[in-house]
Amino acid sequence: MHPELKIQPLRYVLAIVDEGGFHAAARHLHRTQPALSMAVRELEQRLGEPLFEKGGKATLTPFGAYCLPRFRELVTQHDRVSRDLVARVEKRAGHIDMAAVPSVASRLMPRLLSDFIQRYPDLRVSLHDGNADFVGRMVAGGEVDLGISSLWQADAELDFYPLMRDAIGVVCREDHRFADRQALSWQELQGEVLIRNGTSRLLSGTGAEPLLAQSAFDISNMISLNAMLEAGIGITTLPRLAFPEECARLRFVPLSEPYVERQIGLICRVDVSLSPAAAAMRQHLVEHLGEQTREADKPS
Amino acid sequence: MHPELKIQPLRYVLAIVDEGGFHAAARHLHRTQPALSMAVRELEQRLGEPLFEKGGKATLTPFGAYCLPRFRELVTQHDRVSRDLVARVEKRAGHIDMAAVPSVASRLMPRLLSDFIQRYPDLRVSLHDGNADFVGRMVAGGEVDLGISSLWQADAELDFYPLMRDAIGVVCREDHRFADRQALSWQELQGEVLIRNGTSRLLSGTGAEPLLAQSAFDISNMISLNAMLEAGIGITTLPRLAFPEECARLRFVPLSEPYVERQIGLICRVDVSLSPAAAAMRQHLVEHLGEQTREADKPS
DNA sequence: TAAAATGATAAGGTCTTCTTATCACCCTGC
């Protein structure tokens, strides 16, 4: 029906008009003059009507004059699209977007990222943090290449590669009666002032749930939580990784019976390829975290 | 800098997405499936990032999803331009736009056009009429392919091919004293009521000019002019071709001393190619009018 | 009138882009 115009010959025509001749255009395009002659002839017979006058000079026919602005428009849009796409590729090529839960982001990532950019000095990383739900949504929505989080629920859209296990324990002040215990069972927590926090839902479905249900506080902000614990207002449960080690007056006591842990792992979209940079990051994370499973607290 | 995207592969990508697979798209495009595979691979490495997921199925990568609307936009515009251009070619291919002075348009063109469309039944002709100035402007402005007119002034933009000569004469009613004369000289017109008309300026620069300068009327409309002549109000001068032969009561008497004629010819833009159809028309006109020069009235 | 510059053309090489034939894989149904 309608012919398939290639962009190149259109560009030639524009150059011939703009430069005022085949030779000048050829020089400008780093091509030889016959190349333009032939390309133009090809285009002309594809359109069914000449674009340039036959008489020696590079003058447009009326039809050619009619075509020119359309050619220019088409070439311009082509270049705009092309430039936009490579810009996106190049921007994303050296860039990794990640999301992680705060404990991982603040405890593990600094050293991991520092090692990573030492290995790949040209890559850039953006790290967002938020709760497990947030991380999951970021990955699922494609806003982020990789996520590091605990598995909060199965999702057919997401792949989960377990990296490490993180045992839940009790956090209390150094002068608390639990402070020097090596382990605790849930029953012993009866009667304590238990503060819920963002990680408490990890315990839902375990024997610890009823205990948490009667807790008086629910503090999601870690700074506030630390302050309350240091003030001796109560105790809380946290995964060991989330335990604020910089607070010298707090102690972490692993729990058992039942033993509860969270599984921390790498999340990415299933059936969606990673950029080379993101794949390198995943590789790096698996290498550095894969073996190191926090099972120290697990009862033998 | 930015890669040269060809339209074809973009079209392939769209088809693969729309048809839901390489095979279906290949069938739809009348290509084989490997052709699409390879074209897509080529495009991918030109962009520097894959468009489809590797895993067997024809699923877009996030980058591919980003590209898709831009591809579609570009292909759509390409098709719009392509379709528009060939439509114009096809419309103009079988179409000739002409302009002629009224005498030619009404006296010569009917038979010429009738012969012409008999020779080329597929071609269509538009004929505009107006004075010589109008015809010249139509041709020069490219609004018309060919013009038939007297040469009113040299114009470097226009080519003039003389076709026929048309002698100026006096037109009067059958009962006028000039009516049965075989010839007249300008001097004999002294004292007559002379009506100027649109063709009178053909006489400027000749000995007849002073006579016309003192004329009382200037009638540009041929119908009005005929009415005045038939009413016996006066006489006028006209080229023979413009003499209204359908008016039985009017007579045409050639003038001499000085003999004045207008040169009627074909006008087209210099250095601008004619469409094949217009070239055929020019050929036809030259064949049918070229020999037939109205010299019968010229004094021997 | 000689020289330079224009665009057109011819022959040849290289790269692109198809084709056919085949592979490796996944899913389905018996």
Added chain:
DNA sequence: GCAGGGTGATAAGAAGACCTTATCATTTTA
């Protein structure tokens, strides 16, 4: 479990697009 029909990927070869060098025919310039 294991054919059979589906997917897309790959290899080898033919056809064509595209560019180059070399040359021609005109026109313009000096």
